[in-house]
Amino acid sequence: MSALVTDDQIAAPDDLYQALVDAHEGLADAESRQLNARLILLLANHVGDLAVLQEAAALARASVLRDRPDA
């Protein structure tokens, strides 16, 4: 059974998207990359479950690989 929830759980998707965008407001590229990395770590700790994280990482990776030109 899958540990990661991929069903739609977000009540206000536009607000959530906007929150992510706002977080980057006025940041230089390097700062933005740090923001992303720190965000991942904070959320990973909130989740706290290695299996969920591994599944999410695998899903994200598969999604990236699918976009390779020769895939």
Next chain:
Amino acid sequence: MAQVYEHPIFPFTAPPELLEGRVGNAAVCVVGAGPVGLAIAIDLAARGVQVVLVDDDETVSHGSRLICISKRTLEIFDRLGAGAGFAEKGVVWNKGRLFFGEDEVYSFDLLKEDGHQWPAFVNIQQYYAEDFLVRATERLPNLNIRWKSAVVGVEPSSDHVRLTVGTPEGPYDLDADYVVACDGASSFVRRTLGLEFDGRTFQDRFLITDVTMQAEFPSERWFWFEPPFHEGQSALLHKQPDSVWRIDLQLDQSADPGVEDREENVRPRIERMLGVDAEFEIDWISLYTFRCQRLQRFTAGRIFFAGDSAHQVSPFGARGGNGGVQDADNLAWKLAAVINGDAPDALLASYDVERIPASDENILNSSRSTDFMTPKSQAVRDIRDAVLALARDHGFARRMVNSGRLSVPAVMDGSPLNTPDFGAFDGPMRPGAAALDAPVVTADGTDWLLHQFSGDFTVLLYLGDANDALPDGWPRALPAMVNPLVIAPISGPGVIGDPEGNVRVRYDLKPGTVYLIRPDQHVAARTRTFSSMWLQGALARALGNAGDNA
């Protein structure tokens, strides 16, 4: 002025093989007098085995590679009669500080628990460690050390191994029943047998130096990620005896060996770290790339590999020498028991079974530390830097910061030598674990529990009161290979006291509980109710007889 270590010269003396022009014999030939070879040679000789130890050099380690010696290694060296020097000379440290850029991110205190003879770590140069071990060999007439004697030929056969030994006065042959190859990372024995390492090489170069200086730094382990004095890289500062300090500076992959390790190029780097006014002398410079790798098997017929000849790790975590000494600890009693006819050959197979997982644990931990220091892509560096940045405020991130996960003794979980618990137990001990030390009271005064274990098996019985009745047949009917040890809260005739209850708590003892401890001080078995049947079964298993008794 600071004291400086003077390397002793151990002279070559022509052995009987050369004088008499004949082939020599040895029950065991240990190749290489580094810390691991010395430890196993002493351990074997103390168990009555006739040992020849050959080393191609005539002194102890030239530079100091190893500096951090773990509690478990200290306990082993103490058992081998070499502890005193480490207690006198070693620098005890407990605190580590971690810096990111200009800021201290956090500090740790190595779990300090009272009631242990040895601290978590002492720092001491490798040459001192080897010196103390060489001195401990002197009381062992059946241990013959031969300096300036390099193994230059290895010819295994079914009942012995023929070694050719090259010396200043020419070569000779030596037939050994068993060979323990402790000849380091570029092991001649390993290469001659055509055995390959499997693992990883890290591309980044590390500049490792020892400098002598009068400095105010405390005896703490200081580690920097991206310090202002050494941009983008990592650095380490750690104290050793004689006002010597270890300084590690991470360089990048393009660093040119032969250039970067020249004193005129090293000096400015250290001045940037310590300040231009700092007065220091550089004692030792070395440029390393690190490998985390091991042989597929540590046993090849009658040849055993131990220490760096069997496996290597990067030094972050101090798992190289400490892991190697645990190999020696594991192999010596087994080899002695087989040679002395106390155990079947099958016992020797457990060396690989127990030490390969231990090596994998060391490789995993050292690889992860090295990976943390040397991110392989920008994205990985982003995550690493995010961990360091968050570590300033968040405990969860601090626990991810990895500048080395320090060596702890391997637990031989799942070893066929272990007997499953008979009854329920709590606490840190379990079959396969190295026995924990604790203070005890003996007829001679206060002492340590580990000193009460004999070189053989020990069977430890806990009584609620020193006057309580002993189990049937105790100690008369106990097998000859086990030495009885009775413990009670208050000592009595033939009974060791545990007034503070440290032994009781650490071993979860209740009246009638019995532990069987191996000669290497690892727990073999334990029971809440003793019977001689249980002991015979557990002892047989621990000696590699599981097939006969299972």
